[in-house]
Amino acid sequence: MKPIAQIIILLIFSTLLVGCFFDTFNYESISPQKVFHNKNFTWISDSSKHIKYYFSPNSVVAKNIDSIKVKSERYVARVLSLIHESDYSTSIDLIFTNSLSKQKELTSIASNGLANWKYNAIYYVYGDSLKVLGAHEFNHVIVKNLWGESTTYLWLAEGFAGYSDDFWGKYNLHLLCRYLLDNNKLLPISVLRSDFDDYSVMITYPESGSFVKFLYEQYGYVRLKFLWQQGDGSVEAIYGKSFKELEAEWIALLKNYNAQDVNYKF
Ligand SMILES: [Zn+2]
Numbered sequence: 001m002k003p004i005a006q007i008i009i010l011l012i013f014s015t016l017l018v019g020c021f022f023d024t025f026n027y028e029s030i031s032p033q034k035v036f037h038n039k040n041f042t043w044i045s046d047s048s049k050h051i052k053y054y055f056s057p058n059s060v061v062a063k064n065i066d067s068i069k070v071k072s073e074r075y076v077a078r079v080l081s082l083i084h085e086s087d088y089s090t091s092i093d094l095i096f097t098n099s100l101s102k103q104k105e106l107t108s109i110a111s112n113g114l115a116n117w118k119y120n121a122i123y124y125v126y127g128d129s130l131k132v133l134g135a136h137e138f139n140h141v142i143v144k145n146l147w148g149e150s151t152t153y154l155w156l157a158e159g160f161a162g163y164s165d166d167f168w169g170k171y172n173l174h175l176l177c178r179y180l181l182d183n184n185k186l187l188p189i190s191v192l193r194s195d196f197d198d199y200s201v202m203i204t205y206p207e208s209g210s211f212v213k214f215l216y217e218q219y220g221y222v223r224l225k226f227l228w229q230q231g232d233g234s235v236e237a238i239y240g241k242s243f244k245e246l247e248a249e250w251i252a253l254l255k256n257y258n259a260q261d262v263n264y265k266f
Pocket residue numbers: 016017019020136140157158161
């Protein structure tokens with residue numbers, strides 16, 4: 001892979017990071033109402049059932065808006081299906097910038113993806129060199145509004161958002177975690193819970209996604225919702241098992257995958 005491609009892939013992966021931190025940015029300051037006051041941007045808009053789209057005239061988004069609308073509604077449907085909800089009644093503002101520098105200029109945050117869930121707004125970078133779109137930020141907006149903000153730190157929200165895409169880059173989440181396991185990079189769940197910020201997003205995000213996928217698919221969404229709302233300190237009351245026991249089951253599942261063809265550099 002060429003270095004520039006690696007950088008772009010890394011940017012795509014790291015995009016999802018900033019939008020997800022609790023309370024590290026001021027939600028009101030990056031509300032659509034605030035950012036639309038920025039005179040350096042000109043907007044046109046379009047809409048679909050759940051989403052209002054904002055983008056620059058003559059931009060890559062403008063040229064591809066029809067397919068972006070179809071994909072974006074699929075992401076909403078995917079998230080609603082995961083939480084067994086039939087609809088989401090609040091319109092989501094999906095605001096596109098053309099580049100990371102433009103994203104920073106608009107929101108003051110250098111992130112390729114940003115979920116301002118309190119304002120039902122998502123910011124994605126979608127331009128010539130970087131095209132970011134996915135269910136991840138839709139998960140943050142919809143789940144946090146319908147289930148409330150989880151008291152569990154990052155791994156659960158990021159894992160559920162990652163599971164909504166069900167891939168990390170081009171890789172199946174469980175397959176990639178088998179690769180991390182084989183290369184002694186997989187973190188103990190206890191470490192993922194306590195020190196999420198201390199490790200690369202290239203590990204913490206797909207690992208959280210894989211573990212949440214396991215919890216969801218083995219034990220169902222009702223328990224996951226309880227975990228979300230009661231916090232991960234209640235895991236034994238909810239699952240009848242400790243994190244250690246659940247982790248052992250998850251690792252056994254990963255061992256069904258063969259990661260010898262995975263080429264994952266970070
Ligand atoms: Zn996220």
